Amino acid sequence: MSNQQHISAEEFDVRDYMRLELFPHFLCPGCGHGMALRAMMWALYENNISMDKLAVVCGIGCSGRLGAYIDSNTFHTTHGRPLAFATGLALARPDLHVVVITGDGDCLAIGGNHLIHACRRNVNMTCLMLNNEVYGMTGGQVSPTTSKDRYTTTTPYGNREPVFDACKLAEAAGAGFVGREVTMQVPTLKDLIKQAFDYNGFSFVEIISDCTEVFGRKNQLGESAEMILSQKAGTRPDSYGNKVDEPFHPNALKTGVLAMTGRPEYRAHMQPFKKEG
Numbered sequence: 716m717s718n719q720q721h722i723s724a725e726e727f728d729v730r731d732y733m734r735l736e737l738f739p740h741f742l743c744p745g746c747g748h749g750m751a752l753r754a755m756m757w758a759l760y761e762n763n764i765s766m767d768k769l770a771v772v773c774g775i776g777c778s779g780r781l782g783a784y785i786d787s788n789t790f791h792t793t794h795g796r797p798l799a800f801a802t803g804l805a806l807a808r809p810d811l812h813v814v815v816i817t818g819d820g821d822c823l824a825i826g827g828n829h830l831i832h833a834c835r836r837n838v839n840m841t842c843l844m845l846n847n848e849v850y851g852m853t854g855g856q857v858s859p860t861t862s863k864d865r866y867t868t869t870t871p872y873g874n875r876e877p878v879f880d881a882c883k884l885a886e887a888a889g890a891g892f893v894g895r896e897v898t899m900q901v902p903t904l905k906d907l908i909k910q911a912f913d914y915n916g917f918s919f920v921e922i923i924s925d926c927t928e929v930f931g932r933k934n935q936l937g938e939s940a941e942m943i944l945s946q947k948a949g950t951r952p953d954s955y956g957n958k959v960d961e962p963f964h965p966n967a968l969k970t971g972v973l974a975m976t977g978r979p980e981y982r983a984h985m986q987p988f989k990k991e992g
């Protein structure tokens with residue numbers, strides 16, 4: 716549990732929020748997940764969220780192991796199930812700030828069913844889905860977000876399956892807040908996560924990350940810097956529905972806040988029933 720009183724701190728120092736006794740960390744050099752974690756910690760700091768009131772729920776994968784380094788209440792759950800655990804936790808302990816850290820395989824494949832129902836229920840929590848297009852830790856298998864023609868250990872001739880748009884899925888399933896950003900834009904990502912934390916309902920943020928070691932190496936995508944620059948070039952700086960005049964890559968992904976529905980949070984539907992008569 717944290718002993719940090721970050722409220723009065725002059726400057727943000729991510730080490731104040733980490734279990735430094737677990738260092739050196741397990742991430743490969745250049746892995747984008749470290750930047751995502753930094754952005755999340757920064758958002759916690761700026762939103763004045765006490766580490767004693769934070770509960771981080773993680774699934775399995777490289778993203779799932781990030782929770783171990785956060786000096787707070789952390790749960791490492793089974794593959795694909797962090798949203799199910801987090802739903803129970805958020806309902807039982809509404810005083811806690813519940814955050815799920817998950818990956819594209821954990822959240823969209825094994826846990827896809829839990830994701831759509833978490834969106835549908837709109838329970839107050841934040842889901843940070845780190846999308847690096849691959850199951851990194853479990854062997855480099857294809858995931859629902861692996862781009863077409865990319866090589867993985869289970870697509871040795873290139874991926875032929877179409878890609879999931881996780882944000883469209885989350886919005887269609889009813890998530891109250893949906894956003895996307897790349898890890899290269901750490902301050903912008905931090906600001907997006909802050910908005911997600913502030914939202915009363917289910918907030919879903921897709922973070923475009925990079926797996927240098929398993930995915931980048933196999934597809935000859937270069938070092939981390941080249942990968943994140945290419946990810947940045949593949950996105951479009953726009954909010955949902957806003958007109959953008961400058962040219963952009965035709966397949967570019969939108970970033971920023973993509974949907975904010977204002978749907979009532981889950982508990983609004985759960986008021987005690989009144990007997991008639």
Ligand code: SF4
Pocket residue numbers: 741742743745746747748777847851852925926927928929930
């Ligand atoms: S395997 Fe990939 S996702 Fe996992 S730590 Fe290494 S670079 Fe990051």
